[in-house]
Amino acid sequence: MAYENLLFEIRDGVGLITLNRPKALNALNSALLTELGHLLDEIAVNEEIRAVVITGSGDKAFAAGADISEMQPMTAMEGRKFSANGMNAITKLETIPQPTIAAVNGFALGGGCEVVLACDIRVASTKAKFGQPEVNLGVTPGFGATQRLPRLVGAGIAKELLLTGDVINAERAHQIGLANHVVEPEELLNKAFEIANKIASKGQLAVKMTKQGVNEGLNMDVERGLQYETELFALSFSTEDQKEGMAAFLEKRAAAFKGK
Ligand code: CAA
Numbered sequence: 001m002a003y004e005n006l007l008f009e010i011r012d013g014v015g016l017i018t019l020n021r022p023k024a025l026n027a028l029n030s031a032l033l034t035e036l037g038h039l040l041d042e043i044a045v046n047e048e049i050r051a052v053v054i055t056g057s058g059d060k061a062f063a064a065g066a067d068i069s070e071m072q073p074m075t076a077m078e079g080r081k082f083s084a085n086g087m088n089a090i091t092k093l094e095t096i097p098q099p100t101i102a103a104v105n106g107f108a109l110g111g112g113c114e115v116v117l118a119c120d121i122r123v124a125s126t127k128a129k130f131g132q133p134e135v136n137l138g139v140t141p142g143f144g145a146t147q148r149l150p151r152l153v154g155a156g157i158a159k160e161l162l163l164t165g166d167v168i169n170a171e172r173a174h175q176i177g178l179a180n181h182v183v184e185p186e187e188l189l190n191k192a193f194e195i196a197n198k199i200a201s202k203g204q205l206a207v208k209m210t211k212q213g214v215n216e217g218l219n220m221d222v223e224r225g226l227q228y229e230t231e232l233f234a235l236s237f238s239t240e241d242q243k244e245g246m247a248a249f250l251e252k253r254a255a256a257f258k259g260k
Helices: 030-044 076-095 111-118 133-137 145-153 155-164 170-175 185-200 204-217 222-236 240-250
Strands: 006-011 014-019 051-056 061-063 100-104 107-109 121-125 129-131 167-169 181-183
Touching (some): 006 030, 014 030, 030 076, 061 100, 076 111, 100 111, 121 170, 121 185, 145 155, 167 170, 181 185, 204 222
Antiparallel strands (some): 006 014
């Protein structure tokens, strides 16, 4: 499928998605969100892709939020549809089997920050800015921030960001656990790819099951989550990668994983 609002390429088993509406600071309109959902469906079933990096085009923004010019005239029902479309795409980002890494190159505000929140790992450039400024516009977040932000940084910090609409820099994002790493802008993609390539070199079934274990476990009580982990652990023993990974350790050589 051809995409008008996204760029996509595969580099050595790592998919690179670029949100691509630079004139509107990569604002997330319905067309972009629909395309993102389709692209993630394609990525999810593509075994060549072992990790995904997502960034924004241009040097100013990752994404400055949902598209305000598209939203301004909407009725409540249209707002619901807009939110559902965004939730669908962004939840796919969270749930595709491959690990995802946000490379935050500039403004990640509102819906842009919500895309970042749905990724597994976040790398920020020193120029990145994060915030949930929806209250400035008289709306609530609509792509997941009321749920994902408190789970990531704790309810107290999340509420302050959500209720004040404050925009924070990369250093503060790092302090609160919203950014895993902060690097110079020219190092941003290198750092994101360094992490992605490391993940891509591991046993892929184990990587996917581990992501699933964390995601599913966060929606369970601890007892059930621990039981779920035992089931995933048992399942990993049905893979060739487990035999190979452990044999390689015992034979003091690098493992040759096949993703089987
Ligand atoms: N939607 C639509 N267009 C946007 C946009 C957005 N979210 N953010 C920026 N743009 C457009 C601007 O309208 C402007 O277009 P024109 O050149 O045609 O006028 C262009 O991008 C450049 O933006 P600015 O001139 O404003 O750039 P700046 O450097 O002065 O300011 C900024 C940058 C602080 C990020 C500012 O653009 C801004 O505050 N943007 C809006 C941020 C925001 O409120 N995001 C939340 C949206 S609501 C949401 O996301 C809801 C949800 O959860 C689903």
